[in-house]
Amino acid sequence: MEAEIKMNINTLESTSTHPALLGSLSPSVAPEKVINFSPGPTSLPKAVEKQIAASFNNSGFTSLALSHRAPEFLKILNHTLATIRKVMEIPDNYELLFTHGGGHGQFAALPLNLCHHHSDTATYVVNGTWSARGRDEAQKYCNVETIDGKDKRTGNYTNFPVLSEADIDPQSKYVYLCSNETVNGIELHRLPKLPESRRHIPLVVDASSDFTTKPIDWQGDGVGVLFACASKNIGHPGLTLVVIRKDLLGKDKASPLCPGVFNYTINSEAGNLWNTPATFNIEVVGFLMDWLERQGGVVANERRCIAKSQVLYNVIDNSNGFYGTPVSNKVLRSRMNLPFNIKGGDQQLTDKFLIKCWERGMVGLRTLTPFGVGDYLRASLYNGVTEEQATSLADFMRCFANENG
C-alpha cells in the first residue's frame, strides 16, 4: 500500500500526464478560486474552515492537544452533541456516539451490536457499492438475507428495490439500507416505510454521504441506528457519528465478540470517553453544526441541496445526449453525488473536459477509488459547495457542450 501511494506521488511529479488526469486537487489558480467537487474527504464551508484556522491562532491549546477528560474538552463534546441533536431534531430516546473506524468500522459494528448470536438474521437492501460492501462485511458476523436492487438486464445499480413483506424475515434483527449511494448516485430523499407487519424491525441507515442534507423522521421511520462517517458533509476523516435508539442498548445485546471500541452500550455508558475520542474532529463537527444552524437548519439546507443539484441535472437533461447520467428515475437521483459522462464516455473529450475544469479551479470530478476510475465523472455537492459554485460548473458544462457537441 505504501509503495502504491509513493507510486502515485511519483507519477504526479515525474509523468508528462496532465495532473488533472491523475486526480490532482491543486490547480494553478488562486486558492480561493478552487472548487472542490471531491466525493470525500472534501472541503467544508468556507466559514467553518476559517473558524478551524482561527482556533489554531488562539492562545492556549487547540482541541488537538486537549486531554479528552479535561473540562475544556467536555464543554466542546457537550456542545457538539447538543447542536447535532438540535439541528437534526433527534429525540431524547436516541443516544449519540462518536466512534473510530469510519463507515467500514460500522459495517462490522452493526451486526456485532445488534446480533447477539452468529445465527441471528439481518436483512440488507443492496442497491449500490456501499450497501454491498456493508452486507459483505456483515456476513462475517451474522446470517444475512439480501434484497437485491441490481437491474437484472444491465447488471447495474440504478434503482431502489421494493421492500415487500415476503422479502423481510419477521425475526430479522434489523433492515439495513444506504440512504445515499455515493458511487452510484442513488438517493432516498425520504426514508422508506417498512411493510406494516415488519415495522417492529429497526431500520439501520448508512447516511455517510447525506447526513444533515434533509430532515429525518426518526420515530416515524422506525430508525434504530443511523451512522455517518464525517468526511463528506460534517467534518474530517477519523470520526464517525452513530445515532442509536436507546432500547437497542443493553448489557447482553451485543455479540460477546464485539470489541469494546465498537460496543455501543459500553461507549454510551462511558459518555463517549471509553477510549480517547477524536477530539479535534469532534470540535469541527460542532463548528459545522453551528454553521448549519446559522444557515437556517436542516430544512433550509435541503432547499440548497435541491437547488445545487437541479442546476446540474438541468444541464445534463437539456444537453441532447451530450451528457448522460445513469439514474433515469428522477425521484432517486442523488443531490449529493451526480455521476455524468460525456458523449457516452468518449475518452478524449472526457480528458479535455477534466483538464479545462482543472485549469478553472474545478477539481475532484474524477477521483481514484478502490473500485477503479469508473465509467462516470462525479460532481459531489456536499455542504462545502455553494449554490454559486454549483452554478459555475453548470455554466462551464453548458459552454463545453456548445463548443464540442
Ligand code: PMP
Ligand atoms: N458508506 C458510504 C455511503 C460511503 O460513501 C463511504 C465512503 N465513501 C463509506 C460508507 C465508507 O466510509 P469509510 O471510508 O469512512 O470507511
